[in-house]
Amino acid sequence: MSWLTDVDDDDDDKYADFEARVRPNPKGSRARTKIRPEHSDALTARVLAVDRGRYRVLIAEGTDDERDLTTTRARELRKEAIVTGDRVDVVGDTTGDEGTLGRIVRIQPRDTVLRRSADDTDEVERVIVANADLMLIVVAAADPEPRPRLVDRYLVAAFDAGIRPILIITKTDIADPEPFLANFAGLDLTVVKSSQDAFPLAELRSLLSGNTAVAVGHSGVGKSTLVNALVPDANRATGDVNAVTGRGRHTSSSSVSYRVGTGWIIDTPGIRSFGLGHVDPDNILKSFTDLAEVAEECPRGCTHLPDAPDCAIIERVEEGRLGEFGAKRLDSLQRLLATLT
Known part of the structure; x- marks a missing residue:
């Protein structure tokens, strides 16, 4: 007789009231879906700074209710770059109170994107800032010596992104900038000159009015000094040029936005190379x-x-x-x- 049929009647009674344990679904009983919430109550914000997975943003810009807060990103955005200058939609705790954390759920379409690659053969691009109207290319007339070909690369990146470049040449009290500027005589390029300790702030504020500008330049040229002159409470670290290598020391470690009147300036870390593998x-x-x-x-x-x-x-x-x-x-x-x- 088969073991399947050789069962005593008493055994049937023994298991009649048995309740099998059902292993709970650790992820919940709801089926997974790709449909995301619309977040119709999300607030628009400007990304001011990015630091290790946290994003400082400004909500209700230009209103009496303007406030900045710290946010994180939604899980569905984990593969997308969120950068300084982005306009994003934020939900969660948007009070800005100490210890609170909002959540970025959307990145709004960008007007411009400034990118660079690791080198000219690398087509993988890295987004530096978003929605900039102007690029302030900061160059020293001396100490460190100006690099025309690096400026060429900045210009290429600006033209590719549709951003208007402006050349700011510092330390003109140390060396005559005209031989360097002759490299760009054929360009319709706005040039702003300054001495080591005195920037033409009225002219710069006029250029920045109503615009978002990204400041670029390799270390030691006076970029952070320029930002501190325009925004006294920015307190951006500044550094000297190495007397042996002739290069500046990296002082800015992240891109940060600062308000200048009705405009904005984004200070970026010093860049010694600027790959253009992504440029058309x-x-x-x-x-x-x-x-x-x-x-x-x-x-x-x-x-x-x-x-x-x-x-x-x-x-x-x-x-x-x-x-x-x-x-x-x-x-x-x-x-x-x-x-x-």
């Missing part, structure tokens, strides 16, 4: 609107570099048909394009 060369040409119009007559695939055959821009310059600064603008364009190649 067509965006560089678009920034030279006069040359871009002529380039429509170029053969397909024209690089506009000195060895490019039948380049309409080169031909116009050689014929003297692009005005007094045509040759200088072409030289600037070619130098920036060569930076990418």
Whole structure:
């Protein structure tokens, strides 16, 4: 007889009232879903600073109820970069009281994004700041020596992002800046000059009015000193230039936004290299609107570099048909394009 049928009647009675234990679902009984809450009650905020998974944001900007608070990110945003300058939607405790923590649930569409890559061969981009209108490229006339090719890279990144570059040259009381500025004579570039201890603050505040500017420059050029002059309570750390290497010491460790009148300035850590592996060369040409119009007559695939055959821009310059600064603008364009190649 099978063991399945060889069961005593008494055994049936023994198990009649037995209740099997059902292992509870540790994740709850509700089925998982990809449908996320709409968070219709979320408040819009500006990201002021990022520090180890915490985000300081400003809510109700420009109103009597304006306040800043600390937030974290929602789980669904864990793979997305949230950077200084972002506009985000925040829920949770938004009182800003000490010890409270809000939660970022959405990143709003960005107007501009400033990026860089590890090097020119790396197409993986790193977002530096979002929604900047201006790039303040801070360069010292001396101590440390200015680096024209690094400035070229900043310009390429600005043009690619659709951000207006402004060149701020410091320490003009130490060295004549004109030889350095001659490298950029062909560009329609606003230049602001300052001595080591005196910035033209009225001019700078006028440029920043109603705009968000990101300040870039390698260490030791006076970038944090500029921020402290515009925002006295910023207290950004400043450092000296190493007498042996001629390089500045990194003093700013993170990007932070500061209000300047009706505008904002974002101070960034000193950057000694600026990879451009992510940049589209067509965006560089678009920034030279006069040359871009002529380039429509170029053969397909024209690089506009000195060895490019039948380049309409080169031909116009050689014929003297692009005005007094045509040759200088072409030289600037070619130098920036060569930076990418």
